[in-house]
Amino acid sequence: MSDLRELYQEVILDHSKHPHNFREMAEANRRADGHNPLCGDRATVFLRVEGDVVRDVSFKGSGCSISTASASMMTDALRGRTLAEAEALFARFHDLVTADPSRAATASAELGKLAVFAGVHEFPVRVKCASLPWHTMKAALAGGEKATTE
Amino acid sequence: MSTSRDATRAALAPFDVEAVRREFPILRQTVHGKPLVYLDSAASAQKPQAVIDAEREVCEVYYSNIHRGVHRLSVLATEAYEKARAKVRRFLGAAESREIVLLRGATEALNLVAQTWGRRHVGAGDEVLITGLEHHSNIVPWQMLCEEKGASLRVAPIDDAGEVDLRAFERLLSPRTRLVSVSHVSNALGTIDPVKRMCDLAHAAGAVVVIDGAQAAPHLAVDVREIGCDFYAFSGHKVYGPSGAGALYGRAALLEAMPPWQGGGDMISSVTFEKTTWNEIPYKFEAGTPNITGGIALGAALDWVEKVGLDAIAAHEDDLLRHGTALLSGIPGLRLVGTAREKAGVLSFVLDGIHPHDVGTVLDYEGIAVRTGHHCAQPVMDRFGIPATTRASLACFNTRGDLETLARGIRKVQEMFG
Numbered sequence: 001m002s003d004l005r006e007l008y009q010e011v012i013l014d015h016s017k018h019p020h021n022f023r024e025m026a027e028a029n030r031r032a033d034g035h036n037p038l039c040g041d042r043a044t045v046f047l048r049v050e051g052d053v054v055r056d057v058s059f060k061g062s063g064c065s066i067s068t069a070s071a072s073m074m075t076d077a078l079r080g081r082t083l084a085e086a087e088a089l090f091a092r093f094h095d096l097v098t099a100d101p102s103r104a105a106t107a108s109a110e111l112g113k114l115a116v117f118a119g120v121h122e123f124p125v126r127v128k129c130a131s132l133p134w135h136t137m138k139a140a141l142a143g144g145e146k147a148t149t150e
Numbered sequence: 151m152s153t154s155r156d157a158t159r160a161a162l163a164p165f166d167v168e169a170v171r172r173e174f175p176i177l178r179q180t181v182h183g184k185p186l187v188y189l190d191s192a193a194s195a196q197k198p199q200a201v202i203d204a205e206r207e208v209c210e211v212y213y214s215n216i217h218r219g220v221h222r223l224s225v226l227a228t229e230a231y232e233k234a235r236a237k238v239r240r241f242l243g244a245a246e247s248r249e250i251v252l253l254r255g256a257t258e259a260l261n262l263v264a265q266t267w268g269r270r271h272v273g274a275g276d277e278v279l280i281t282g283l284e285h286h287s288n289i290v291p292w293q294m295l296c297e298e299k300g301a302s303l304r305v306a307p308i309d310d311a312g313e314v315d316l317r318a319f320e321r322l323l324s325p326r327t328r329l330v331s332v333s334h335v336s337n338a339l340g341t342i343d344p345v346k347r348m349c350d351l352a353h354a355a356g357a358v359v360v361i362d363g364a365q366a367a368p369h370l371a372v373d374v375r376e377i378g379c380d381f382y383a384f385s386g387h388k389v390y391g392p393s394g395a396g397a398l399y400g401r402a403a404l405l406e407a408m409p410p411w412q413g414g415g416d417m418i419s420s421v422t423f424e425k426t427t428w429n430e431i432p433y434k435f436e437a438g439t440p441n442i443t444g445g446i447a448l449g450a451a452l453d454w455v456e457k458v459g460l461d462a463i464a465a466h467e468d469d470l471l472r473h474g475t476a477l478l479s480g481i482p483g484l485r486l487v488g489t490a491r492e493k494a495g496v497l498s499f500v501l502d503g504i505h506p507h508d509v510g511t512v513l514d515y516e517g518i519a520v521r522t523g524h525h526c527a528q529p530v531m532d533r534f535g536i537p538a539t540t541r542a543s544l545a546c547f548n549t550r551g552d553l554e555t556l557a558r559g560i561r562k563v564q565e566m567f568g
Contacts (some may be wrong), residue, residue, distance in 0.1 A: 003515070008566065040528070040531065041507075041537065062505075063503035063505060066507070066508070095372055123511065
């Protein structure tokens, strides 16, 4: 079970059971719907961007524990960040869950709490679960309305 | 059923699952330190030694291209391949071997019917009728056809148990219905459709009937003449044969009247730059060098299934299905999806508040292989208002112990995410 705990860290399980910022946002000025056609997971990300700053961010949808926890922790991490910082976090997170261990180590240092997703790269079929909310957020910031993990 | 099959069956000892298991080398392994419990045969079944040996024997002893050479190996390979065709004929209960088109599998078989019979006979304003149970491979080829021809795809709904609403099916049949295509057994839920009855109804309305038998052949004795269907699509890999080897059964008169599908070698009788004439059936539909080793090994798989006995396999799996249904029904927070009165081989379920992907990952760490997701049947998932299920599917080599391991695994999942 030790390997499995690498994936299902306590903090991930906590966020999946009690996700933060799990709500629609009427005052959002950016949003996108994300879909992982492989497993049917859906995530809608809402953002309220003022000037250059993410003032508020939330999500709705249905997915596995990894995608729900990823969305929950992403929304916590993004509030108050500049758009450039949000983009940078996306890139670091992507490195963490997909890249070779050397880049992942650097990414991990910069990601703070989000580093708990480091175990995901050992589970190739679950990488898309973790990255779906992030792709959706990126699509929302880019002005797109849809994101897919495909 | 052929009498030879009955005779073979009668000579056999009672079903011995441990002896059957010993014939599957892949089962002798551990996954994450636990003995492998393979409950994903609805996706693809494992291969007995007889099938592995058959593939190797072709490659080691007499591999060559077929229907072409005058040399010894080509003659042997051709004979073996045509014997495999005859075995498929017998397995499906067809009258003649020329009614068996050897293809990659059920998906290719369904596409062949759509692209040949369908393109010739389905026109603007016509209808194609399927059911709400279908695998994507029995939806998309008809959608493509209907879109091209300006025809409509109609869908007979399913009820909460996962059974086709036969009254609705009957109401949807009309003089506009050119073709009806239904699964024999649902891959997502395990429902056995009353295909004979559906065939009769569809024929009464003047439609041609296609049965998608991919999921049925490993579990039920198939007899296309008893069913009365016009076409039957069949995949070898679900019946312990290799992937990439399967067949389409088609009534000879229909196959003869159909235009060819792919052009190439083997499907012609003569070619000039001015005009090409088609080969006779079934070769008219078999352009190019086929899956020679796979086709021959498929024949070996069918021999193996007949040796074990399809009735014995069905009885064993029925016992497993009942045992599994009782075990899983006793788990609080678990809901079985698909509770048809007639079922084969599938236990599809959801757990309260736990996503199937998480179920699948945790079970994997218990050595249990299940399928999680929409099972290539998204409309079935939509019907039940769920994005996905966890599906445990059964084969002749599974045991009651496998299902008990599954039930323990599910309780571990619930402890972890509860």
